Amino acid sequence: MTAPIVSQADAEIEKLMGLHPKGYDLSLDRIRRLLEVLGNPHLKLPPVIHVAGTNGKGSATAFCRALLEAQGLAVHVHTSPHLVRWHERYRIGVKGGPGQIVDDELFADALRRVADANGGKPITVFEILTAVTFILFSEQPADVVVLEVGLGGRFDATNVVEKPAVCIIQPISLDHQAYLGDRVELIAAEKAGIMKRCMPVVIGHQEFDGAKDVLISTAERLGCPLTVFAQDFLAYEEFGRLVYQDEFGLMDLPLPRLPGRHQIGNAATAIRAVKAAGYSVTEEIAEKAMLSVEWPGRLQKLTEGRLVERAPVGAEIWLDGGHNPGAGEVIAEAMAAMEERQARPLHLVIGMINTKDPIGFFRAFVDIAQNVYTVPILGSDVGLDPVALAQSAAEAGLKAMPMSSVGQALDAIRERSEGGIPPRIMIGGSLYLAGNVLAENGTIPT
Structure with a gap:
């Protein structure tokens, strides 16, 4: 399969690139102003699973999608960046089947509407693309949204969601130091910015104790129901199988379709997060998800x-x-x-x-x-x-x-x-x- 030489959406994004910067300028003021003009579509979404972290965000997102689709739910998914086409950032949920990358005409229409609403005011291209996410996901029916953070967390344009069903914080290490800080503790504080008072938080495997301590203390300060990898849930490989365990019991599962030992921890975090968001994860559902999960460009x-x-x-x-x-x-x-x-x-x-x-x-x-x-x-x-x-x-x-x-x-x-x-x-x-x-x-x- 090859992409169209020119699509309507690509042409609209080219126009935006000429008007607005495509880099980072971390702030929520511009996106909030724009969303208000658009009628606050971010407040009209299905339940949201919000995913942050330095590494493993995309894998956790893919596992969440697989777990939810395995039970027949329609799942909207936002990821960034894309690999080949901008359209990959938006997967529109389909009831009883796998979500589909957004249709070009639908994407182009949302881009035009958001650009018109912005009226040429200063804004980054990522912020416009995030507003497009909220337009698409609020207007197309679905049961749940899996929303991946773009950069950091606290000032990321996705961080206007007020009451996520659960926040996931994946492994934190040094990256984007110019924007997020030069110590893992500082980066963890930025990622923790997606946590919302009293809303569930699931913390994935953390290599650095300093980062984990910041995440736990932030969640506790906000009164968030909290579960932590290797403390409240865990997973490991045994006899070529994935064994998952939490306070609800143990599941004996096939190894994930995604290769690499690190995917065992990513799968476990997703299982626990989907449960924390209020969805059922039976052994049958989890097995189906492990065998169907896909995430291009990652091993x-x-x-x-x-x-x-x-x-x-x-x-x-x-x-x-x-x-x-x-x-x-x-x-x-x-x-x-x-x-x-x-x-x-x-x-x-x-x-x-x-x-x-x-x-x-x-x-x-x-x-x-x-x-x-x-x-x-x-x-x-x-x-x-x-x-x-x-x-x-x-x-x-x-x-x-x-x-x-x-x-x-x-x-x-x-x-x-x-x-x-x-x-x-x-x-x-x-x-x-x-x-x-x-x-x-x-x-x-x-």
């Missing part, structure tokens, strides 16, 4: 497509948009687990933007990656130069070579691998690069 295995054809015959190719040191650690752990099951040389193809910590990302792969090929990110004016990125990989202790494209990197790996064991290739470092790869490969999300 996604590529098995066909134009780029795959350029890789060595028999190569195993993975795509992940994780882009900070915390994400690097979970991706590296997943690659190491695959190596335990089947030994293959690991090659990395990495592109990153200039606001990230490439050395911190690369350090996670020092003992497992054979080579790194650094590549540019197409269509981005903030992508790191492959030569500079290769230098960062070298500083982290990896052998690295700059390349002009992902395709050229795959050609180089094929040449290097001739006559040897088919390699394992991990392409990542940026959601923007993941989008580039899916578009070029001809496998865009649907």
